[in-house]
Amino acid sequence: AQDTKAPHGYTYGTKEIxxxxxxxxxxxxxxxxxxxxxxxxxxxxxxxxxLAGQTDQILDVWYGxxxxxxxxxxxxxxxxxxxxxxxxxxxxxxxxxxxxLQTAEAKYDQDWLNYQYEIGLRHYSAKKNKTDQANSVPIxxxxxxxxxxxxxxxxxKPFLAKTGASSADVEKMSNAWxxxxxxxxxxxxxxxxxxxxx
Amino acid sequence: AQDTKAPHGYTYGTKEIxxxxxxxxxxxxxxxxxxxxxxxxxxxxxxxxxLAGQTDQILDVWYGxxxxxxxxxxxxxxxxxxxxxxxxxxxxxxxxxxxxLQTAEAKYDQDWLNYQYEIGLRHYSAKKNKTDQANSVPIxxxxxxxxxxxxxxxxxKPFLAKTGASSADVEKMSNAWxxxxxxxxxxxxxxxxxxxxx
Ligand code: HEM
Ligand code: HEM
Numbered sequence: 197a198q199d200t201k202a203p204h205g206y207t208y209g210t211k212e213i214x215x216x217x218x219x220x221x222x223x224x225x226x227x228x229x230x231x232x233x234x235x236x237x238x239x240x241x242x243x244x245x246x247l248a249g250q251t252d253q254i255l256d257v258w259y260g261x262x263x264x265x266x267x268x269x270x271x272x273x274x275x276x277x278x279x280x281x282x283x284x285x286x287x288x289x290x291x292x293x294x295x296x297l298q299t300a301e302a303k304y305d306q307d308w309l310n311y312q313y314e315i316g317l318r319h320y321s322a323k324k325n326k327t328d329q330a331n332s333v334p335i336x337x338x339x340x341x342x343x344x345x346x347x348x349x350x351x352x353k354p355f356l357a358k359t360g361a362s363s364a365d366v367e368k369m370s371n372a373w374x375x376x377x378x379x380x381x382x383x384x385x386x387x388x389x390x391x392x393x394x
Numbered sequence: 395a396q397d398t399k400a401p402h403g404y405t406y407g408t409k410e411i412x413x414x415x416x417x418x419x420x421x422x423x424x425x426x427x428x429x430x431x432x433x434x435x436x437x438x439x440x441x442x443x444x445l446a447g448q449t450d451q452i453l454d455v456w457y458g459x460x461x462x463x464x465x466x467x468x469x470x471x472x473x474x475x476x477x478x479x480x481x482x483x484x485x486x487x488x489x490x491x492x493x494x495l496q497t498a499e500a501k502y503d504q505d506w507l508n509y510q511y512e513i514g515l516r517h518y519s520a521k522k523n524k525t526d527q528a529n530s531v532p533i534x535x536x537x538x539x540x541x542x543x544x545x546x547x548x549x550x551k552p553f554l555a556k557t558g559a560s561s562a563d564v565e566k567m568s569n570a571w572x573x574x575x576x577x578x579x580x581x582x583x584x585x586x587x588x589x590x591x592x
Binding site for chain 2: 228229230231265268320321337338339340344374375382383385392
């Protein structure tokens, strides 16, 4: 998505990423079930240039929320000391920034789907900590992942409004973000569940 | 919640319901993580009397959506014929109506939490079909459960507006419903996951 050098561990679209066991056809059925449609894609894309210049401020707010919520910052904690691992937080943050832009780009094709699977694995015991060689807790409890949709989308809204979009457009962009973040947090649940149960 | 006779299989608050392995303390931490607070409780309760007279129309819309979405109505299908099981649909609908009122009552105490666990089990292989002795498919794939939050909340909004509440109040009630439905759909995931992973 970017011309700038990819952050450490950001392997989107590369050969290092396995094919998602969840197919594009499965994805379409899921999108339908949550009324995610072309309108949403349009408004996500509208948000891209609005957000592109504000990613650092957005991440400050999100990290501020996670940092001040003990049951969340726990998952960035050092396994031995329990203290937040600053290096780990910083490395993830660089990839998180790419994620904002990629979500707004809304090119939800096979590469995107494959990387969703990878992000799921990185929250799960299969791959958590591996990318950054962090000495942190082994898994993020799934329940917090879709839950975080709410603070993410709620705190994003003022940034959507900051560059002069009409309030109707802000509303629609925010709604599209809600659906996209929820969709992704659902996809990230795949490694946590058995094949026929997910 | 109601004076009227409880529908078949609606065992909320009875001794038939096991204690939720997820505690009220766990619940509080999860609520915090999704910014679910006293304001939301207030606006859910405000919605109670607005919705109480409209549950049938609401259910018509929700059932209309599920009925016209093949990948969803599948889960109400007869295992042998694949056809939607009308009796099963009708029996669940009567409990669904109670659920609308209970969600709006927003008394999220131990009884409520226990019944959340029960609802999870009824979507999962552990208890699906048992309550209504339905001859349907054995499990609802989890991914569709949080996904359905979106159509449920989107289609509820006009009903919140129908009895003259201000648009600011409608907005806040709708937002509280979003958080509550997402919270519940997350809780229902517990049976699908291992203890330390949920
Ligand atoms: C809507 C919910 C969430 C979003 C949008 C989100 C987003 C992301 C993104 C984009 C990454 C980097 C992926 C990559 O490696 O390219 C990431 C990694 C991570 N997230 Fe989340 N996340 C969510 C929920 C959570 C929750 C609830 C926690 C718990 C505090 C959490 C903790 C982490 C951690 C520890 C990593 C690093 C994983 C690793 O070791 O590679 N995330 N998240
Ligand atoms: C936000 C999402 C959802 C909500 C609010 C919801 C709500 C409910 C409620 C209140 C009940 C009755 C619980 C009781 O027995 O008292 C129920 C049962 C049921 N739901 Fe859901 N549901 C959701 C997602 C889904 C999805 C995605 C499907 C798939 C079509 C589904 C299919 C069913 C079925 C088949 C039953 C009957 C289960 C049994 O055999 O007892 N639900 N649901």
